Amino acid sequence: MAANVTSANARASRLRWLVIAVPLAWMLIFFLIPFFNVLKISFSTRARAMPPYKPVLSMVDGIAGLFDKLQQLTIANYLTLVADSKYWLAYVSSVQIALFSTVLIVLVAYPIAYGMARAPRQWRTTLVMLVILPFWTSFLIRVYAWIGILSDEGLLNQVLMQLGLIDQPLRILTTNWAVYIGIVYSYLPFMILPLYATLEKLDETLLEAAEDLGCPPMKAFWTITFPLSLPGLIAGCFLVFIPITGEFVIPDLLGGSGTLMIGKTLWYEFFNNRNWPLASAVAVVLLLLLVVPIVIFQNQQQKQAEKSR
Amino acid sequence: MKKFSGRTMLAAVIVAGGAASAAAADKEVHVYNWSNYIDDSILADFTKATGIKVVYDVYDSMETLEAKMFTGRSGYDVVVPxxxxxxxxxxxxAFQKLDKSKIPNLQYAWPDIYKRLATYDPGNEYAVNYMWGTTGLGYDKAKIDARMPDAPVNSMDMIFKPEVAAKFADCGIYMLNSPEDVMPAALNYLGLPPDSKSKEDLQKATDLLLKIRPYVRKFDSSLINPLATGxxxxxxxxxxxxxxxxDTAKSGVEIVYSIPKEGALLWMDSMVIPKDAPNPEAALAFINYIQTPEVIAKATNFVKYPNGNLESQKYVDPAILKDPTIYPPADTMAHLYxxxxxxxxxxxxxxxxxxxxxxxx
Structure with missing residues (x-):
């Protein structure tokens, strides 16, 4: 009997390992290995060679050769990042743009997700499909389409002029407004879906009870619905804030040349200056700046969740 | 061509020819060229003439090609940096020296172009010029006439003179987002050597650019769409x-190109063979075929760029050959740097x- 239980346990733990192994392998292959590659390049020096940096670590040189090359690694790129204020300005500017965009996205996405969760049950699948639908077209093509909408002689200005609302075309393209429009449009589904998922599961009897006890709808929303939707809201914020910080394509296509973002700075180092090591250092620091606060935040969230249990 | 672009992801891949079979591998040439840069019938004709299949991929930014070349093992036999x-x-x-005995059509090379090409490829050992061109001013004639009937359209004054540039700020001044192309023009405008490597000179060029910066709507990687869409x-x-x-602007819009009288940058796109090309023999055959005067003339007629093959001018459409903005006359040529x-x-x-x-x- 006891032996049976142990073998069943062993089988279960083996199964558990198998289940974990797949995502683990995925992370290892598609995240950790490329990351360590970038990390390795960030400690090397620019060179006119193939690849354009040195030293190139390889096992061909044997252990002694490898050790010799390891000594050539340098932290000079990171020192440059600290010493030159233009990198910090770009980081700060990226975070500002990402924060403002995230707020805008929440303001737009919340009512949509709320409306979807409250829609008649038979409509909901269709509504979710409509949110996902744009993903069927290339992201880049959708951003390009905004150029056609926002330009001086574009759709929006033509409609507004036809209606007689304006007599001069509005200058939107190549301004930061175009960047925000493009970002909000592109990232909206990533906020709507987690919000909808939590709002849809919301126990409606709580709201009925509140109504029975004479709580006005607005107050019921802020005391019941909103707090209960927080997990979805937080998940959505992370899903949009992180990629927006590193966003490159939208500001490049829709914005003016003055929009400062770290993605562009990285581009200039990598392509104009052919400084792959410094560009790698920029990428590593960006990752650390984003990941460390998020890990701390999630740890705290977890602790709180455990406490309240 | 376009040298700076964030649009690398858009680089479409066109494959002419078919699936590769192992037996046919030595009868295949993998070519990697700029997008919209060849008359496709040339590739079919090459296969007909030699039996070598062409696998033709395209890129739309120099960076895409450069990154592939730097990391090696690209699998291409001919690239056009x-x-x-x-x-x-x-x-x-990244490249291998050419066996010129396999490219007899080099006899038609245009000496003036190859002399300039030797600046980048000393002794002309690696590269065969495909197309070249200039960096200059494009403008929408109706909009310029409405704002300034006597506009100096043949001069960099259009952009570099603040009081002139200010007149066009409302309809949009665009410049290439490429310091390597704009800085030399600014240096040249100031009477400094366009190829100056002095930091003081570059600072002066920067000061000039900062003065007219408020009138520039955007520094962009490609100017086709902004000009064509207004x-x-x-x-x-x-x-x-x-x-x-x-050619793509809507009817009634007249876009004009002019080579500024102060001089302009002459750029060249040339065919080279990567060091690790799988099939360098086929690459040489392809390069030689492209340099056939009739063939390269056909390419020029299609893309409307001048090429580096002097003999081909006999076969170039006279309208293109006589267009001073495509084939600049000798006195303009002398001003190109x-x-x-x-x-x-x-x-x-x-x-x-x-x-x-x-x-x-």
Missing amino acids: TDRNMQVLIEAG EACVAFGFSGDILQAR TTTPNSDEIQDAMTALWQQVLAGK
Whole structure:
């Protein structure tokens, strides 16, 4: 009997390992290995060679050769990042743009997700499909389409002029407004879906009870619905804030040349200056700046969740 | 051609020919060229003439090609880098020297172009010129006439003279987002050597650019769309982009290209063979075929760029050959300059100055 239980346990733990192994392998292959590659390049020096940096670590040189090359690694790129204020300005500017965009996205996405969760049950699948639908077209093509909408002689200005609302075309393209429009449009589904998922599961009897006890709808929303939707809201914020910080394509296509973002700075180092090591250092620091606060935040969230249990 | 672009992801891949079979591998040539840069029938004709299949891929930014060349094992037999980028890659050891005995059509080479090409490829050992062109001014004639009937359309005054540029700020001035192309024009306008590697000179060029920065709507990687869609009324960029904008603009819009009288940058796109090309023999056959005067003339008639093959001018459409904005007359040719790659130190300085220009401070 006891032996049976142990073998069943062993089988279960083996199964558990198998289940974990797949995502683990995925992370290892598609995240950790490329990351360590970038990390390795960030400690090397620019060179006119193939690849354009040195030293190139390889096992061909044997252990002694490898050790010799390891000594050539340098932290000079990171020192440059600290010493030159233009990198910090770009980081700060990226975070500002990402924060403002995230707020805008929440303001737009919340009512949509709320409306979807409250829609008649038979409509909901269709509504979710409509949110996902744009993903069927290339992201880049959708951003390009905004150029056609926002330009001086574009759709929006033509409609507004036809209606007689304006007599001069509005200058939107190549301004930061175009960047925000493009970002909000592109990232909206990533906020709507987690919000909808939590709002849809919301126990409606709580709201009925509140109504029975004479709580006005607005107050019921802020005391019941909103707090209960927080997990979805937080998940959505992370899903949009992180990629927006590193966003490159939208500001490049829709914005003016003055929009400062770290993605562009990285581009200039990598392509104009052919400084792959410094560009790698920029990428590593960006990752650390984003990941460390998020890990701390999630740890705290977890602790709180455990406490309240 | 376009040298700076964030649109690498858009690079479509066109495959002419078919699935590769192992037996046919030695009868295949893998070509990697700029997008919209060849008359497709040329590739079919080559296969007909030689039995070698062409697998033809395209890129739309120099960076895509450069990154592939730097990392090696690209699988391509022929690639078409632009001058300065080509020199950097030659220095990095990315290409192999040409066996010129296999390219008899080099006898038709245009000496003036190959002399300039030798700036980047000393001794003309690695590269065979495909197309070349200039960097100049494109403008929307109706919009310019409405704002300034006597506009100096043949001069960089259009952009570099603040009181002139101010008149066109409302209809949009676009410039290439490429310090390597704009800085030399600014230096040249100031009477300094366009290829200057002095930091003081570059600072002076930056000061000039900062003065007119408020009137520039955007520094962009491609000027075809802004000009064709009316976002820009004055643009500084590659001749071919502006001529393509002219051809794609809606009817009634007249886009004109002019080579500024102060002089202009002459750029060259040339065919080279990667060091690790799987089939260098087929690559040489392809390059030689392209240099057949009738064939390269057909390419020029299609893309509207001049080529580096003197004999081919007999077969180029007379309208293109006589167009001074495509084949500049000899006195304009004498004003065209070339620039050389920067040392790492000057390149970093130039990029930093450029970022100041973009930020406007």
